[in-house]
Amino acid sequence: MSNERHVHVSLRGVTKIFRGAGGTPPVHALGPIDLDLRRGEFFAVVGPSGCGKSTLLEVLAGLSEVTEGEVRFEGKPIHGEIMDGVGVVFQEDACFPWMNIYDNIAFGLRQTSITATEIEGRVKRALSMMGLTPFAQSYPAQLSGGMRQRVCIARTLVLQPRLILLDEPFGALDQQTRLLMGEELLRLWRETGATIFLITHALDEAAMLADRIGVMSARPGRLLEIVETGWARDRDSRIVETDEFGRITARLWQWLRGESMKSIDQSSTAA
Amino acid sequence: MKRTGILRILVIAGLIGLLEVLCRVGVIDNFTMPPPSRIAYDLWRILITGKFNAAIAKTFSNAALAFVLAVTIGIAAGVIIHAMRPLREALDPFFATYYAIPVLAFYPLLIILFGLGDAPKIIIAFMLGVVAIIVNTLNGLDRVPRVLLKTARMARLNPIATAIKITLPSATPYLLTGIKFAVAYSLIGIIGSEFVMSTNGIGFEIAFAYNNFDNATMYPLILLVMIVSISINTGLGLWEKMLLSRRGLR
Amino acid sequence: MNGTGRWQGTLILIVALIVLWQILYWIVGDIALRSPWQTLSFTVKLLQKPSFWPHLIETGKAFAAALFFAVALGLAIGMTLGLKRIAGDVFEPMLVALYSIPKVTLYPILLLTFGLGISAKIAFGALHGFIPVSLFTINAVRNVRPIFLKTGRVLRLNRFTMITRIVFPAAMPEIFSGLRIGFSLTMIGTVLGEMFASQKGLGYLLMNAIGLHNVDIIMAITFMLVVFAASMSGLLLAIDRRLHRRV
Numbered sequence: 008m009s010n011e012r013h014v015h016v017s018l019r020g021v022t023k024i025f026r027g028a029g030g031t032p033p034v035h036a037l038g039p040i041d042l043d044l045r046r047g048e049f050f051a052v053v054g055p056s057g058c059g060k061s062t063l064l065e066v067l068a069g070l071s072e073v074t075e076g077e078v079r080f081e082g083k084p085i086h087g088e089i090m091d092g093v094g095v096v097f098q099e100d101a102c103f104p105w106m107n108i109y110d111n112i113a114f115g116l117r118q119t120s121i122t123a124t125e126i127e128g129r130v131k132r133a134l135s136m137m138g139l140t141p142f143a144q145s146y147p148a149q150l151s152g153g154m155r156q157r158v159c160i161a162r163t164l165v166l167q168p169r170l171i172l173l174d175e176p177f178g179a180l181d182q183q184t185r186l187l188m189g190e191e192l193l194r195l196w197r198e199t200g201a202t203i204f205l206i207t208h209a210l211d212e213a214a215m216l217a218d219r220i221g222v223m224s225a226r227p228g229r230l231l232e233i234v235e236t237g238w239a240r241d242r243d244s245r246i247v248e249t250d251e252f253g254r255i256t257a258r259l260w261q262w263l264r265g266e267s268m269k270s271i272d273q274s275s276t277a278a
Numbered sequence: 279m280k281r282t283g284i285l286r287i288l289v290i291a292g293l294i295g296l297l298e299v300l301c302r303v304g305v306i307d308n309f310t311m312p313p314p315s316r317i318a319y320d321l322w323r324i325l326i327t328g329k330f331n332a333a334i335a336k337t338f339s340n341a342a343l344a345f346v347l348a349v350t351i352g353i354a355a356g357v358i359i360h361a362m363r364p365l366r367e368a369l370d371p372f373f374a375t376y377y378a379i380p381v382l383a384f385y386p387l388l389i390i391l392f393g394l395g396d397a398p399k400i401i402i403a404f405m406l407g408v409v410a411i412i413v414n415t416l417n418g419l420d421r422v423p424r425v426l427l428k429t430a431r432m433a434r435l436n437p438i439a440t441a442i443k444i445t446l447p448s449a450t451p452y453l454l455t456g457i458k459f460a461v462a463y464s465l466i467g468i469i470g471s472e473f474v475m476s477t478n479g480i481g482f483e484i485a486f487a488y489n490n491f492d493n494a495t496m497y498p499l500i501l502l503v504m505i506v507s508i509s510i511n512t513g514l515g516l517w518e519k520m521l522l523s524r525r526g527l528r
Numbered sequence: 529m530n531g532t533g534r535w536q537g538t539l540i541l542i543v544a545l546i547v548l549w550q551i552l553y554w555i556v557g558d559i560a561l562r563s564p565w566q567t568l569s570f571t572v573k574l575l576q577k578p579s580f581w582p583h584l585i586e587t588g589k590a591f592a593a594a595l596f597f598a599v600a601l602g603l604a605i606g607m608t609l610g611l612k613r614i615a616g617d618v619f620e621p622m623l624v625a626l627y628s629i630p631k632v633t634l635y636p637i638l639l640l641t642f643g644l645g646i647s648a649k650i651a652f653g654a655l656h657g658f659i660p661v662s663l664f665t666i667n668a669v670r671n672v673r674p675i676f677l678k679t680g681r682v683l684r685l686n687r688f689t690m691i692t693r694i695v696f697p698a699a700m701p702e703i704f705s706g707l708r709i710g711f712s713l714t715m716i717g718t719v720l721g722e723m724f725a726s727q728k729g730l731g732y733l734l735m736n737a738i739g740l741h742n743v744d745i746i747m748a749i750t751f752m753l754v755v756f757a758a759s760m761s762g763l764l765l766a767i768d769r770r771l772h773r774r775v
């Protein structure tokens with residue numbers, strides 16, 4: 008199978024059911040999902056709120072075990088353990104408030120056998136790449152939400168993961184910063200050659216950044232459709248002016264409109 | 279919740295059972311501690327013969343007096359301090375370090391001042407409890423919703439009526455927290471002073487029994503103090519929880 | 529309130545307390561009280577007496593040892609119960625109950641177990657101090673944001689690193705509040721232990737002075753204890769506030 012080499016992560020029949028705690032009924036959060044992420048591609052996921060996007064990411068990260076099905080990373084099956092070469096940027100602010108920015112970014116590296124000089128080099132590069140150099144000695148409490156999110160991204164990037172999972176990393180940011188951070192992410196992706204799996208609730212963000220976009224259904228989250236954007240690898244935010252961009256966004260919205268309505272219905276009947 | 283309750287009872291029962299076995303087998307000799315079943319029996323005997331009724335009455339009436347003083351004076355002081363901003367700011371560091379000070383160290387001084395009677399003990403217990411009441415009153419008053427105060431002004435209530443009808447009821451859950459501490463502290467203050475130097479009370483009887491190697495009196499009295507303070511505190515704790523949850527605070 | 533405001537407040541408070549003390553002295557007179565100035569000068573005199581030092585050292589030693597055990601025991605219990613949900617739910621209310629009982633009544637049991645001497649005092653001090661340390665640690669560990677633990681898992685930290693590098697620092701501000709209260713209670717417990725059935729230490733001197741009707745000694749030792757307790761507590765409180773600001 009010549010395809011094998013190009014597949015970085017594969018999911019087969021992945022299903023996640025949360026056992027109900029204390030008498031509540033079980034929650035079927037995800038699946039079944041079949042998906043192959045190609046090595047070095049930029050894959051985005053959109054879907055209505057609560058459809059299981061974060062759950063899918065945790066399964067990919069090995070943070071959460073699947074109820075059914077199989078996840079393989081670089082050919083090796085994942086059973087709820089964290090694989091080497093996977094980096095995660097979470098939906099919430101995960102900066103350690105007791106460490107300054109420099110130490111936050113260096114934290115992961117210091118847990119490995121990498122030499123001190125190498126660590127210093129990588130952290131300094133990450134700081135300047137993220138525009139955080141003047142804040143190296145500051146504490147997270149002194150930074151804005153957007154800057155903190157950049158710290159979390161930097162902390163993941165310095166580990167040079169081959170697969171980067173991002174859960175709405177720009178969710179808390181304003182529109183301008185989002186666009187700039189999006190371009191930044193594209194640049195990093197091109198430079199590192201890593202596979203990126205990005206969860207977002209902004210359709211335009213997905214349409215601008217990704218090679219392929221998975222559209223998820225209301226809970227239990229399934230893949231309804233995979234939209235290929237066909238952008239060149241060295242794209243930037245100017246593609247939003249193209250007609251193709253408008254067409255892709257419109258197509259995503261068509262898929263999601265119905266699903267979002269369903270998910271709102273679900274929560275109102277549940278309440 | 280329910281399961282942890284059962285587990286807790288099992289753990290306590292297990293510990294008591296273990297003590298019983300250790301005492302019976304002789305790992306813990308009887309000069310150190312009699313078996314728990316023996317202590318319980320002795321306590322029962324003490325209570326029905328009424329041998330220590332005077333001491334028990336002394337301790338609890340003193341504690342009750344100290345408690346009532348602490349609560350009334352504490353709440354009044356809390357209301358006044360709350361109304362006077364500069365006083366509040368000056369006293370804040372005092373309250374913050376108050377419980378770091380060994381209040382019982384003042385007991386000898388109070389004995390010199392007032393003689394070896396009830397007064398020094400009641401003052402110690404009062405001193406321990408009153409600040410808990412003040413601090414929690416302030417805490418509760420800080421959290422009275424502004425809209426309630428506006429309502430009081432619309433109804434033209436005078437300051438005292440506002441305090442009695444609006445602010446204090448609104449602060450009740452926090453007052454109760456203070457009261458819970460004051461109960462514990464008045465018992466700790468009275469029994470502590472009785473124990474250190476006194477002529478009567480449960481604390482004195484425990485100390486006396488210790489000095490006379492009278493384990494058959496000492497252990498039952500210790501058990502009595504533990505049972506009383508734990509049940510009062512658990513009861514108040516449940517009441518506090520109920521009040522707070524009714525207001526959606528916890 | 530800013531830093532200078534707090535300092536001013538403390539200063540005004542200290543002056544007010546001294547004035548109050550002086551007025552009280554004028555009212556009560558020499559039979560039962562000493563003035564602030566007399567107390568201070570007697571305290572200095574006491575500190576110059578060689579016969580006083582063994583007592584101070586005894587109390588200091590007992591307190592240091594009790595504090596060590598209170599902190600070590602408190603942290604160990606707090607970490608264990610904080611990380612194990614069920615164990616925490618079972619034992620936490622028992623610690624609260626232990627906190628609320630007059631612990632002096634347990635002192636005879638400690639005296640019978642450890643014998644008369646410094647070890648019973650140490651045990652009694654530690655008995656007072658370990659409870660707040662464990663209660664605060666339990667809460668602190670439970671309140672560590674789950675996202676920090678997840679981050680630790682993604683970085684594939686082992687259990688030891690997870691506790692030392694993530695759980696402990698994340699919980700530190702609240703644990704420190706527990707240590708501050710534990711410090712005070714350990715001191716109270718140690719002195720209280722010396723006030724009963726003891727032959728050495730500040731608490732013993734205090735009780736001994738009642739029999740001798742020595743107001744000078746009573747005032748000086750009470751003064752020393754209060755000043756030490758208040759200033760240490762103030763210092764720890766300042767550190768505590770600084771730690772909490774970082775979040």
Ligand SMILES: Nc1ncnc2c1ncn2[C@@H]1O[C@H](COP(=O)(O)OP(=O)(O)OP(=O)(O)O)[C@@H](O)[C@H]1O
Nearest residue numbers: 025034036055056057058059060061062063208226
């Ligand atoms: N630990 C859990 N136990 C039970 N149910 C859970 C758990 N975690 C998530 N769920 C449920 O699974 C569903 C999917 O949750 P998930 O967090 O993956 O959604 P999401 O798509 O990331 O939502 P959002 O866009 O709001 O971040 C939700 O209905 C949620 O309530």
Ligand SMILES: [Mg+2]
Nearest residue numbers: 060061062098
């Ligand atoms: Mg999510």
